[in-house]
Amino acid sequence: MKQSELQKLVESISLEYFHRPFKHSASFNNRLRTTGGRYLLKSHNLEFNPKQLEVHGMESFIGIIKHELCHYHLHLLKKGYRHRDQDFKQLLQKVGGSRYCQMIPGQRREETIKYLYQCKVCGQTYPRKRKVNIKKYGCGKCRGKLILK
Template sequence: MTQEELQALVEQVSLDSFGKAFRHRAVFNARLKTTGGRYHLNDHHLDFNPAMLQHGQEVFVGIIKHELCHYHLHLEGKGYQHKDADFKALLAKTGGSRFAPSVTKKVTVQRYQCQNCNTVVERRRKINTNRYGCGNCRGKLLWIDTRTLVR
């Protein structure tokens, strides 16, 4: 999905679900890691996490509705924060998502094994096996392999 397609989708969802026009910018922001989107109070534009597209169109539209609830309530001078009753009521009325789904992350780990007690140690960073030893028995660690985990 391009920036123009995102802008058109946000404008369409705003008209269909809220009956109001969206008159600001909607952009993708790849720096968002744990959230689905963000509403900026100062210039009223919306940022969206492009990784949320992997969960499907329906989930992404729910995230758009969530951010549009912040947008429309703030411009009307009503309670736009998550804790406010106005926000909760409008979110329930429009069918927006309360939480964004988690984004799976790939993590590379280095695996070491102790020569004495056979304990396996996983670390994200490589360690100097001449300097560091096993935490259980102080034995010598040997590098086994590098693995990529999905968390």
């Protein structure tokens, strides 16, 4: 799908489901990794992850477009446009947009636990990716000393 086709698709979905025109720019952004799309507050433009369309298909991608258009229209109407706002949740359910996008295989790196700390007193374990200064920090449960396992 080309940028111009994406623009037309977003405009048609906006008119069909929201009964309001989409007057800004919609584009693909290859740098998006963990999200399906994003709404830019200052410019009011929408950006979409092209890999979502490639991997999960058009139906899933339309759900992402509806999600981003909910942010767009609610922000312009000066209503609650954030995920936690009731206005957003109601509009998203009304138009049938997706709440979350599906994960793309191989996109996220596996998080590895390099350090495992244990409390000397209560035995509580603390898995960590980064090293902790055990002279400065102690157990959050009993304030005991930590040791590196």
